[in-house]
Structures are given as structure tokens and as C-alpha cells.
Amino acid sequence: NVFIMSFMKEHGYEVNETQLKDFLEKLLARYRGEGWYNDAPAYDYYSMWAYQSYGPLWAVMWGDKQYPELARQFLANQSDMIDNYPYMFNRDGRMNMWGRSICYRFAAVTPLPLIEYGKHEGVNYGWLRRIASSTLLQFMQHPEFLENGVPTMGFYGPFAPAVQIYSCRGSVYWCGKAFLGLLLPEDSEYWSAVENNGPWESDLLPGKVYHKFQPATNLLITDYPNSGASEMRSWCHETVAADWQKFRSSENYNKLAYNTEFPWMADGDNGEVSMNYATKNRDNRWEVLRLYTFRSFDDDVYRRDAVLETDTTVRYQLADISLPDGILRIDKVSTGSPTQVRLGNYSLPQLDGDIKAMTRTLDKGYTASIIDNGDYQLATVALEGWKNGVKVQRPKGLHPVSSICAVPVTEADVSDSDIFVTLHLWKKSDSAFTDKELRPVKSVKISKDRKQVTVKLADGRTKTVNFN
Template sequence: MLDLFRPLLPYFSQGGARVRLSATGVHFDRAAADLEGFARPLWGIVPLAAGGHDFPHWDLYRRGLTNGTDPSHPEYWGDISDRDQRQVELAAVGFALAMVPEHIWDPLGEAEKKTVAAYLLSARDKEFIDNNWKFFRVLIDLGLTRVGIGFDRSMTKKYLDETEAFRLGEGWYRDGPVKRVDHYIPFALHFYALIYSVLAKADTPRGDAYRERARIFAQDIRHWFGPDGAALAFGRSQTYRFAAGGFWGALAFAGVEALPWAEIKGYYMRHIRWWSKLPIADRDGVLSIGYGYPNLLMSESYNSAGSPYWALKFFLPLALPADHPFWLAEEAPAPSFADPVPLKEPGMVAMHTPGNVVVLASGQQHDRMRGAHEKYSKFAYSTRYAFNIEANDRHFAAASFDGMLGLSDDGVHFRMRETLEQALIAGDRLYSRWKPWSDVTVETWLVPANPWHIRIHRIVTPRALQTTEGGFAIEQADFQADIASRGEGFAVWHGRTDTSAIVDISPAFRRDGHAMSPIANTNLIHAKTLLPQLRGQVEPGTTLLAAAVIALPNAEMDPTFLQSVPVCPDVAELERLFRAEGDVVPAFNLAGAK
């Protein structure tokens, strides 16, 4: 934790209130971005200090806090308005006041305390975004309570009550009134709720409910973590990196033995070790915007240079004593799962393959973010083979379409699965209906066939369409050391460490195999990747396409794998299954929120 913090010291302003790490911009103002750089490290600093470890820069944080909240100081963070980024960052300040007031509050003078309190109070009476942001008022309020500042507590209860509307069941939430779930469920909604369950000692019923939901949720979210510790790269805000593992630490912080402590500790420690091997910091040790390497292409409009420091949420268990069962436990490996695991609430099916977890996805969507369709709407995601973001929506031939079916009616522009008309789950099968154009309908079925998975698409179109469908992206080696094989109906990349293949199993149609190298810096983990594709044109009318897809580490791939390609399931049988057993994916069904 200290190794991650020290590189920030040269970037603190003279008054201590601003931390400016680069010239990149965000949709909010510079003062709020500088506050982000100041506040987010507190998510790791506070547990460190609470656990009795020395943090030698509290004087810097006290100085920054008093200057940043003082309207007369040049480093003032600015007045707070509705739905303001400052509300996000002040949650970390509230957390600090609640956990370690002896370091950040008690040494302040009375005038300074009044200034800080007034600023926090001005934040909490504004409107917060209707999603995980509602917990930010709650965290501010926990801090004000701890240091004896009075306020309208009914507003705290109101937001806590309103977050109940996000519940889907089995410990899952939506992140607001939206048709999607993502890593904000474990590293935000559950994370903050578990902190509340510990710090809000008087609210025992709600705290007990939060702990029980987290216990149930752990049974599912473990399928978003690979055997090597990697988290599923899925959804927005990937630059928060090892914040994803913060859920396991929050279980420990709240004393929730949702799995045996040895297993929880295994998930936790494998995760940080996986990240420790990747080039995620700049030359001076500052965390970069990106995922597996510095990469602005995959970032969001709200990712300032200080955004990645939400990763320090991972360090919450540092607040625990050394003799806590979490720290005393010997790490246990993740259990193996031979059969596909349906995750009904998010509309997913997890397949545990050697060295990887593949998650088939249906029912997730987001249409208001750069790269949103790649982040939410692909057919398959993986802990080992991260997804690509398309870099040019006017170059159909250069698009990756990993885990996707791309369609074009002019050979230049393209469409893919974006928003859905319907999303269903029946056991370990998934179905969606989507319209890339108003007059074109695609029905997609996803079927696990471990270590393969099968995609079936029924396309109804009034005009001819060019199609490209991609498998998993694997790392590209230098010196053209990778080997491609392709032909009618198949494409394979034999990489240095992994093999990726896609095979056409359409009943009456064969697409051509294509082995491509996507545009550099479009993959989350590897700057250069390889990708097998199937390409072909469908004529006006109804066409049924089907593909079998696989990717495995070379050591786990049977050299004769192309001789055991699964056959295309009978579509009529799939239709009967979904008529009899298909349920609307809860994440997709807004009316089903409870």
C-alpha cells in the first residue's frame, strides 16, 4: 500500500489539497479531478492506519483537508452542486473521519473543524445520482456522526431505503434503474454496505441484512474470478483494476465467512498477485489510466488520472488485527466446477476451463458510454482473454468483433449487439433478440459445451449483409512467431502461450476463416493481439449461422481438438426449451426489481 502511495507525493500541491497527476481531462472540472487525486488514496491509507500501521503523512492530509474545504484558500475544491464528482470523493473523507478521527480530525483547530464540517454538510444535502452514489451520502454521514456533527438523519435513511430498489435477489443488485450489472455490485454496493454494517452499530437489522446478502452473493461472484486470480473483464470502469478484489477484503472486514476463510483469502491474494505482474504503472510508479497497460482508449469520460486509485479499496482488511481468522488462514485454491454454472440474475453462464473462466452473457446493455457495447453486450467474456474495444467504427474489415457478431450493409460501417428486445435464461442456455437496424432482427442462442461454447444466430434481413464473427483474442508474439491456420469454415491462431479457434457449424452455410491481428492497443490486457474470425455474406431472407468457439493455454489444448468440434444444437429443441422454461433475465427486467 505504501509503495503505491509514495509516488504520489511529488504531485501534491503546496497547500496539500490538490493532486494533479497528468494533463488528461475528464467531463468534470479540474478542481474536482485534483480532489480525486487527493481523496482516493484514503481508501488504502485509512485501513492501514486503523490496523495500527504507521502512515507518516497525516500532516499533509490534514493540511489539504482544511485548505480544500476553505472557500478563501486558493486550493479550495469548489462549491458542491447536485450530482457532483466532489460527492464521490468526499465519501473517502467521511470514511476517514469514521475510522481514524485521531489522525485526520482531532488535531484540527476548532475553526478548521467548522470549515471541514460545513463543506461536508453542503455535499450531503445535494442530489446524488440514483445508483451506487447513494452510499456516498451514507459514508459522509458515518464520518460526521463519528466526530459529533449534527445533521438530518432522515436523509441517510432515505438513501439507504432507496438502494433497496436496486435488488435483484441472490445478493445481486442493479447499479441503479438500468438493465445491467457489473463490478460495481461487488466493489461498490456490497463494499459500502459491508462497511456500513460494521460502522453503523446502532442499525443492527440493516447491517445483518447486508452481511447475509454478501454471504449469498459470494457463492456467485466467485465465478467472476479465474484460477490465477484474474477478475472477469466485463463492464465499465476497468481502470479501477484490483478494486474488483475488494469484495473479498470487505467480507473479512465485516466478519462474513461466506466461504471458508482459506478460500476467501485465496481469492483475495491471488488477485493482487495477478495484478503485480502487469505494467500498470508509469515510469515513476504512478498508476496509469488503463487496464493491463496504460490505455486511454478503454477509459471512461469520468476517468481522471487519479481515478485508478480506487484500486486501493483492495486494502480494507489492513484494518483487521494480525490474529484475525482471515489473516491466519492458509490460502486455499479456488474449487473446481465441472459443470456450467447458471447465474440467473445477471443472465450469465460460467464455464470453468483450464486456467480460465468463460462467462456467456445475455441481457446486459449500456448505450451511453464509449465502447459500451463491447463492455456489456458481447456473447462471451473471459478472465484470461480480455475483450477488445473497437477503434474505428468506419472500417468494417479492421474490426475485431471478438466475442461478437458484426454486421455491415455497406462494407464500411457496422453494427453489433447493442440494446436488446428480449433476454431469457433457461438452465444453462441463454437467448436474446436484438435489432442492429430497425428492419433487421437477430435471435441469438448461447450454449455451453465446455471447453467450447456454441453461438447460434438466426438473422432475418430484407437486404444482403456482410458478417464477421470473432473468437477470443490472445497475445501476439514478436518476430511473427505465431502460426495461423484457416480455411472454409474455420480459423485458428496458435500463439506462443495460447490457442484460439472458431469453427463454423452452421447447418447449411459455411463462412470463410480469417486470421487477423487487431489494431494495436485495443485489447484490455495485451497491447497486441491475434484473433480468429469467420466472415461471410447473408442474403435477404432468413439465415441461420452457428459457430463453436474455444481458447485454451497451449499446455491444456488437445492437438486434435478440431476433430472434436461440438455439433450445432437443434434450434427447434432450443425454442421448445425456452417456451417451457425460459425466464426473463432479472437484470434486463426492470419491472422485476425488488
């Protein structure tokens, strides 16, 4: 509406000025900070392939002449994303599978060249173009991206769990928004800069973890130099019962985290679950978490609470601690009646051969459950609470990369409340996990009243998590 009305106004036609300005102000009112607009109610790539693309385009095409103050606001909001959004892509520049309309794929890079419209200072356009080039090739070079010359409905190949009710065969062509960068002149900074890997080249150091926490939205972007991965933790608080569109409460948003190296696996009816908790509910069905409430991000600990949609007496207090090669989880689960819970690691697709599964015995009686698909290895170490141990599930038809996948899942029975401490670790398949890599935690101490967990890490740091 804004584009059409502004176009008609420019060419001398009478338009409803009050309505046009009202539309613009409503769009700007969706802005929350750090480059992110709210997608009513979630956060996802719509901030980027819609608000942060159409907003700057409108500002330079018509806004500067028609409503200069509003145009300046769109461009100012654009500058906020520079120090956050590019960090969502991995070291090689590939995008994360996260949020709805993922079949738009490399439309995620649309706003990167348009940053030049705002004449912002200190922009590494070579890094932005590397991201755009790499994300484009991420799909264009994938053998399953095209089917009969048409982009598939999925992430790489066809993948029904990621398709929304409004999607159609033409929806995939929204990926073409990426080529709006061709509106810039050939001698623009974006097109003339030498491609580079930005902060991944020297600022993000191996052996460390780097966070971009955004207080206005509670989004957390985490970069892992050891593996080159980028990870996102985001908003989700939507019931299935009220989700008439059937995607706000789904795996598009409800995972504990989203990682560029491990596209998300769909949930299965038999308790197959990755990067989330599943609980056996009163109907004897496996139900995953989706009703999260953000609590804090302090001392590199990301805290959320969650309740089960069908039974709010089942409460989760969640703490994520990112390590150089994975995630340390310290969680408390409370329930009004006995139940069973599961926690899945990330999932690996089957590639050229079968996914290998093995166990490693560590000191102090710990065991690491490891899977390896020839590209990546995932290790799960149950440090506290998982009385039923770790099992490797091998679901079919739930992964966006292959029809068969594998995921390590920890399991336990909970009758009142229990504390679970879990390591989810990863590394490339070119060398086996060392004992040192599998033991980044030196000790775990749980207080007698079970309201505090203190973890000593092998690098000398101490993390303390307090529960209600």
C-alpha cells in the same frame, strides 16, 4: 453522503435524519439478488467495490447503532454473493476484464475480507484470500502496470478504449480499496486461514463445465476446469445515441461473453470485431450488437435476442452453449434487406513472436482456423451458414495487452434469414489441438422450416434450439 452524515451524527451534530434514511433505503433498493446491485442500468464491479464494500463498512461502523435493521440488510445482501462472485475469478484467482472503471483493477477483491463482518457460516476464507492475493499480483507483477511509478490508465498498460470520460490520473488509486481488508484484526479468520483454490481443487472436475446462473439479474458465470478460465455473460441494452457517457453501449458491456484468459479487444472502424457480431448497416458502416434482450437459460443454453440499433429489421436470435473447451453458438440472423455480417472469436495479443495462423481439414469437409500466440490457441470451426468462410484479422491498437493482435472472424452475406452454427474453441499452446478436440459436435440438423436446430454432441448429449 451517508458516511459523512453518519459520522456527524455519531459526534453529536444535527443531521437531516429523514434524508439520511432515504439515502440508505435508495441504496438498498438497488439490490437485485445473488449479491448484485444494479449500476443504473448495468451490472459490473461497482456492485463489489462500492455497494458490497461500503455497505458492510457502514453497517459495522455506524449502522448497527444508528439504523440496525438497514445495517442487517446490507450484511444479509453481502452473504448472497458468497456462492457466486468468487466463481468469477479464474482457477489461479485472476479477475476478468469487464465493465466500466476497469482501471480500478484489484479493487474488485475489496468485499472479500469484509465478508467476515457479517459472521456468515461456511465461508472458505482461504479461497477468498487466494483470490485477493492472485488478483493483486496479476497487476503488481505485470511490467506495464506502472509508468513512472504510477498505475496506468488501462487494464495492464495504457488502453484508451477502456477509459471513461470521468476518469483521471488519480482514478487508478481506487485500486487501493483492496487494502480495506487490513481493517480486520491479524487473528481474523480471513488473515489466519491457509490459502487454497477452493472448489477448483476437487469440486470443479476436468471435462465438465459449471454454471452459476443468477435469475435476479440474468448474469451467467461459467467455469471451465480444463483451462481454468472463468467467463461472464451480462446485461447490455443501451444505444450509442442515448449514451452520453459513451461507455454503457461500448465494449465494456456489449460483448457476447467476457473471459478471464482473453481480455477484450476494442472494435475497429473496418469491421474488426471479437466475441460479438458486426453488421454492415445502411450507412455502410460496421455496427456491433449492443441491444440485447435476455430470453432464458434452460438445459445449459443461454438465450438472448438482439436488434441492430440503426435498423431494427436486423434481428438476431442467439444461443450460447458452453463446452469443456469453448463455446458452441447456434444463432439465427434475419434482415429486411441484404447485408453482411461477421462474428469474431476471442482475440489473442502478440507476445514474444508473431501469432501463427493455420488451418486444419477435418472430416465431413469442415475446416478449423487456428491461431497461436505461444500462450493460447484459438480455433474457429464454421459448422453451418458461413459461406464466406473464416478470415484472421490482425488489428493494431485495439488490444489491451499488445499493440498487435489476431482474431478469427467468420463472415457471410444475409439477404433474408440464415442460421449460423459456430465453434469457438481454446486451449493452451503446450500441445496442438487433436481432431477429437476440434470435433465436439457430432452432427447438426436444421429443420426444413428453419425454426429448429438439433445438435448432437460427441459426448452423447443432444441440444435443441427453437427459433421464431
